[in-house]
Amino acid sequence: MVTVTLGSVLRQAALGVDLRRFAEFEGTVGEFLTQISVVGGPRFRQLLFDGDQLRGVLAVYVDGVDIRYAGGAATPVTRDSRIDLIPAVAGGAGF
Amino acid sequence: MTAPVRPPESLTEPPTPLTYPGSSSTAEVPTSLASGLTCEVCGAAGPLEVAAACGQCLGALDVAYDLGPLVGSDPVALLGRRPRTLWRFRELLPPIDRAVEEGLAVESSPLRRARRLGELLGLDDLWIKDDSVLPSGSFKDRPASVAVATGLGRGFTAFGCASTGNLAAATARSAARVGSPCLTVVPRGLPAAKLAPARRYGARIVEVRGTYDDANRIASLVGERLPIGFVNVTLRPYYAEGSKTVLLEVLEQLSWTPPEAVIVPLGSGALLAATARAERQVTSLGWLDRSPGGGLRLIGSQPEGCTPIVDAFHRGADRTEPVQTPTTIAESLAIGDPASGPAALRAIRRSGGVADAPSAGEVTDAIRAACHREGLWVEPAGGTVIATARRLRASGVLSRSDRVVLFLTGAGWKVPDVGIEAESSLPSLVLDPRRFDADEIARWLNGRDDAPGEARAW
Numbered sequence: 078m079v080t081v082t083l084g085s086v087l088r089q090a091a092l093g094v095d096l097r098r099f100a101e102f103e104g105t106v107g108e109f110l111t112q113i114s115v116v117g118g119p120r121f122r123q124l125l126f127d128g129d130q131l132r133g134v135l136a137v138y139v140d141g142v143d144i145r146y147a148g149g150a151a152t153p154v155t156r157d158s159r160i161d162l163i164p165a166v167a168g169g170a171g172f
Numbered sequence: 173m174t175a176p177v178r179p180p181e182s183l184t185e186p187p188t189p190l191t192y193p194g195s196s197s198t199a200e201v202p203t204s205l206a207s208g209l210t211c212e213v214c215g216a217a218g219p220l221e222v223a224a225a226c227g228q229c230l231g232a233l234d235v236a237y238d239l240g241p242l243v244g245s246d247p248v249a250l251l252g253r254r255p256r257t258l259w260r261f262r263e264l265l266p267p268i269d270r271a272v273e274e275g276l277a278v279e280s281s282p283l284r285r286a287r288r289l290g291e292l293l294g295l296d297d298l299w300i301k302d303d304s305v306l307p308s309g310s311f312k313d314r315p316a317s318v319a320v321a322t323g324l325g326r327g328f329t330a331f332g333c334a335s336t337g338n339l340a341a342a343t344a345r346s347a348a349r350v351g352s353p354c355l356t357v358v359p360r361g362l363p364a365a366k367l368a369p370a371r372r373y374g375a376r377i378v379e380v381r382g383t384y385d386d387a388n389r390i391a392s393l394v395g396e397r398l399p400i401g402f403v404n405v406t407l408r409p410y411y412a413e414g415s416k417t418v419l420l421e422v423l424e425q426l427s428w429t430p431p432e433a434v435i436v437p438l439g440s441g442a443l444l445a446a447t448a449r450a451e452r453q454v455t456s457l458g459w460l461d462r463s464p465g466g467g468l469r470l471i472g473s474q475p476e477g478c479t480p481i482v483d484a485f486h487r488g489a490d491r492t493e494p495v496q497t498p499t500t501i502a503e504s505l506a507i508g509d510p511a512s513g514p515a516a517l518r519a520i521r522r523s524g525g526v527a528d529a530p531s532a533g534e535v536t537d538a539i540r541a542a543c544h545r546e547g548l549w550v551e552p553a554g555g556t557v558i559a560t561a562r563r564l565r566a567s568g569v570l571s572r573s574d575r576v577v578l579f580l581t582g583a584g585w586k587v588p589d590v591g592i593e594a595e596s597s598l599p600s601l602v603l604d605p606r607r608f609d610a611d612e613i614a615r616w617l618n619g620r621d622d623a624p625g626e627a628r629a630w
Contacts (some may be wrong), residue, residue: 082393086225124230126373133491134213134230138389145511163392164225166232166511168406 084163090121107150136165199564203490205265208240233409247459256280258417276317284427294565299574304583311581312342318347318414319403328401334391337366344375357391415446427528431575433469439505441516448519469525473560475502476531485527502552531560536591549584
């Protein structure tokens with residue numbers, strides 16, 4: 078099952094969004110983020126994307142690995158993946 | 173101990189009353205001129221509260237101030253009778269409970285003229301801001317103290333940090349001072365001496381098999397689950413303000429006449445960015461006594477093996493490219509993905525400064541030079557700064573007559589083995605007390621022709 082952890086600002090923006098519907102997701106992390114941004118609403122999408130690009134101050138980890146050190150938006154997500162989305166305020170910043 | 177309290181998360185929720193263990197006082201120091209938080213990326217403004225990232229764009233938040241009441245004031249008259257701690261600059265720091273002041277006071281560190289080191293470097297007006305003497309052995313006592321003081325007022329009763337060692341010690345010390353538990357998250361493999369202070373102060377330590385950036389991510393996620401005020405994550409806007417006091421003290425110690433340049437170690441870039449904010453604020457207050465055209469150049473120094481900010485500076489880039497696995501002897505600067513890198517880059521460029529990256533050998537030579545010429549044992553971050561001063565003087569970026577202040581931010585005893593090889597080549601003389609011969613000592617002393625570096629002739 079894909080599990081997702083959101084930082085508090087993202088969590089507030091995604092209130093009411095049931096991310097469990099993506100538990101069986103398989104694909105790339107870019108596709109995953111696009112899909113959850115659609116159901117998360119405009120404010121949630123605004124926090125994830127700047128236009129079509131992932132925000133530089135959003136840190137995305139798949140199974141504990143910063144996607145910049147993996148395949149970027151093409152990093153694969155499997156049904157067992159863990160995805161962490163947190164603001165890059167004290168460490169990782171920029172894609 | 174008080175039961176843990178979950179911190180307020182809402183951007184609109186009013187701050188909880190300020191409290192302090194053992195004190196009934198809830199009065200805020202009335203003289204802080206902090207007015208809110210602003211996003212350094214999109215400029216969105218909000219109230220002073222627990223928020224590490226902007227609710228509009230996830231950008232980092234800074235504390236904003238309404239300095240109007242202080243503009244044109246006389247800093248000498250204003251500060252004159254206040255205790256020599258970082259709270260003497262309380263107008264330029266976040267609001268805290270006055271009852272916290274004494275418990276979390278960090279005394280001012282000395283600004284020393286460094287004549288003998290200056291001779292070596294070719295700088296006639298060289299000064300050292302010596303934060304190695306601070307209680308936990310580094311400048312991190314400043315931001316940790318401000319963050320814990322602010323966090324107490326926002327309902328936190330436990331504190332933590334992600335750290336390369338120095339902040340672990342500083343946070344653990346501040347937490348101990350106010351009777352709070354402390355959790356530190358560090359990369360595994362730090363020198364034992366670096367972690368010893370945090371252990372002594374009672375911190376619980378999580379060692380991550382990875383880099384500082386891994387430790388930082390884990391601290392961020394733990395902060396989402398547990399009511400722990402991670403000083404450089406949850407409380408980062410307030411934490412960063414404490415670092416302003418390095419330059420504020422320097423300027424006061426120089427009678428508000430800024431030097432030509434300060435050289436600042438670059439880890440996350442937060443210290444240099446805070447230094448720039450401090451200079452902007454006192455400039456707007458009219459506190460500086462500047463010569464015409466005189467500007468303070470901010471120079472950043474990052475060690476070979478972890479140079480994302482220096483690399484971006486030389487590329488002309490606004491953002492840093494992360495270094496996945498830093499390999500440097502200056503582990504306190506081993507932050508491959510510096511969050512305040514863009515802010516530091518902007519500050520360096522605005523000031524007309526530069527960014528520089530000395531080699532490991534230059535850093536160890538500099539540590540030795542500070543020991544032998546100033547009696548000052550600094551950690552590799554300090555050696556990095558000294559080495560940059562030497563390089564920039566040699567290249568002509570710094571002039572012989574420039575007044576230059578080096579921010580030496582940590583004590584060498586925390587990293588006792590770095591650069592020790594040269595000293596190890598000077599073994600002790602082992603004597604048999606029953607066959608003591610003073611001439612033998614004289615012969616031994618005078619036989620040190622192969623002594624490296626700064627060893628003196630007898």
